[in-house]
Amino acid sequence: MATNPSPDPKSNLWNLTAFYLRLYRQKRGLSGEAVGRIMSCSKATVSRIEIGETRLDGTQAKALDRAWDMDGLFSMLVWYAALGHDPQWFAQYVDLEQRAQFLKIFEAQTIPGLLQTEDYARALFITGDAPNAEDLIRERMARQQLLDQEPQPFMSVLLSQTVLEWPIGSPEIMRGQLARLLELSERTRVTIQVIPRTWETGAYPGLDGSFELLSGDQFGDVAYTESPEGGRLVSSPSEVRRFAIRYHRINAKALPEEPSRALIRKFMEDTT
Numbered sequence: 001m002a003t004n005p006s007p008d009p010k011s012n013l014w015n016l017t018a019f020y021l022r023l024y025r026q027k028r029g030l031s032g033e034a035v036g037r038i039m040s041c042s043k044a045t046v047s048r049i050e051i052g053e054t055r056l057d058g059t060q061a062k063a064l065d066r067a068w069d070m071d072g073l074f075s076m077l078v079w080y081a082a083l084g085h086d087p088q089w090f091a092q093y094v095d096l097e098q099r100a101q102f103l104k105i106f107e108a109q110t111i112p113g114l115l116q117t118e119d120y121a122r123a124l125f126i127t128g129d130a131p132n133a134e135d136l137i138r139e140r141m142a143r144q145q146l147l148d149q150e151p152q153p154f155m156s157v158l159l160s161q162t163v164l165e166w167p168i169g170s171p172e173i174m175r176g177q178l179a180r181l182l183e184l185s186e187r188t189r190v191t192i193q194v195i196p197r198t199w200e201t202g203a204y205p206g207l208d209g210s211f212e213l214l215s216g217d218q219f220g221d222v223a224y225t226e227s228p229e230g231g232r233l234v235s236s237p238s239e240v241r242r243f244a245i246r247y248h249r250i251n252a253k254a255l256p257e258e259p260s261r262a263l264i265r266k267f268m269e270d271t272t
Contacts, residue, residue, distance in 0.1 A: 007052035013081035014055055017074065022050040024068060038067045045220075054219050055081075055235040082236065092233055093224055096214050098146055104213040104247050106158045108206055110168070111177055113140050114147065115157065115184055120177040123169030147184070155190045158250055160206060161197040164267045171271045178268035185261055193254035194263050206250045211243055 009019035025035050025046075032043040032050075039046065039060040048054040056064075061074035097103070097114075105112050111120060121140050125133040146153060168174060185192040195201060211225040223234040223243040234240055255263065 004047075004051040006050060013077060015052055017056050017061075017077040017081060018050050018052050020074070020077070021046075021056065021064070024064075024070075025050075028068070035064075039063050048219070055233075057236045059237060078236075082232075082234070082239075090231060093231060094143060096216070096219060096222055096224075096233070097143065099218055100153050100214040100216045102154050102156075102215040104156045104158075104244075106206055106212070106247060106250055107163055107210045108160045109163065109166070109210065111159075111163060111181070112157060112212075114144055114155075115181060116140065117173070117177050117180050119173045120168055123173055147190075152187075152189045156251075157190070157192045158195060158206070158247070158254055159192065160195050161263070164194065164264060167271075174271045175268050178264055178271070181264050182261060182268070185257065185264070191257055192260060192264075193251070193257060194260040195250060195254050196263070201253050204250060204253045205246045206253075208246075211246070213240070213243055213247060 006019045006022050007015035009016040021035075025032075032046040035046045036043045040063065041060065045054060049056050049060075056074065056078055058075065058078055061078045064070060064074045065072050103114075105114075110124065113121070116124075118137060118141055121137050122133065125136050130136055164178065168177070181192060184190050195204065195206060209225065209227075211223060214222045214224065220235075221237070221240050221244075223240045225232050225234070225243075234243065254260070
């Protein structure tokens with residue numbers, strides 16, 4: 001097994017879970033490969049969980065509880081960790097975002113951070129009364145380097161029509177932002193589709209809020225959903241699957257790529 005140190009178990013419940021996994025594995029004199037057989041995963045995955053790069057999911061926790069007669073300890077740790085607010089959620093999210101090979105983004109209110117222009121981002125942060133707005137803007141712009149890396153991750157983006165219509169900053173800022181969307185939509189590894197606000201579309205699952213799905217060889221599949229002053233990373237396969245189904249249902253309501261570009265172009269030209 002890797003000799004990397006366990007994460008600080010006092011920092012959050014996910015790190016406490018990782019700490020106990022390594023502790024009980026070592027107390028039993030088991031290799032990562034042996035524990036991987038219990039959890040139905042690879043030795044490398046066990047190592048990543050132990051150092052906090054990947055999170056133990058509910059199925060794996062139940063397998064450990066059965067095999068080690070833990071009276072549900074790991075299942076309870078995972079359950080409480082998933083419910084709670086993780087103070088390191090954003091750093092973990094950005095790390096996964098930068099390592100992802102496939103991102104699926106649904107946004108109901110504003111342009112997703114990875115697609116924002118600097119002026120649009122500034123208008124949002126200033127409105128939110130962020131005390132360190134310029135630092136946050138620089139961090140957001142720096143995250144966008146993944147759009148130009150090789151190979152660029154594949155991105156599928158679904159935007160509600162509200163995102164295109166809601167006035168942010170000024171007409172000039174909005175026109176620049178919508179022009180940026182059009183430019184990105186022409187890239188071979190980016191698809192942008194709009195969910196039209198029509199009676200035909202009606203109520204759809206996206207009205208519940210924005211979320212993102214991230215996939216990568218190093219960490220598998222993770223869902224991310226945000227709320228004011230916080231966010232939540234979801235790694236349980238059953239929960240991630242529910243988000244994937246929701247994304248598929250929203251996508252079924254979206255316009256194809258070219259009609260989506262036409263709608264974006266229309267709002268850009270109409271913005272005054």
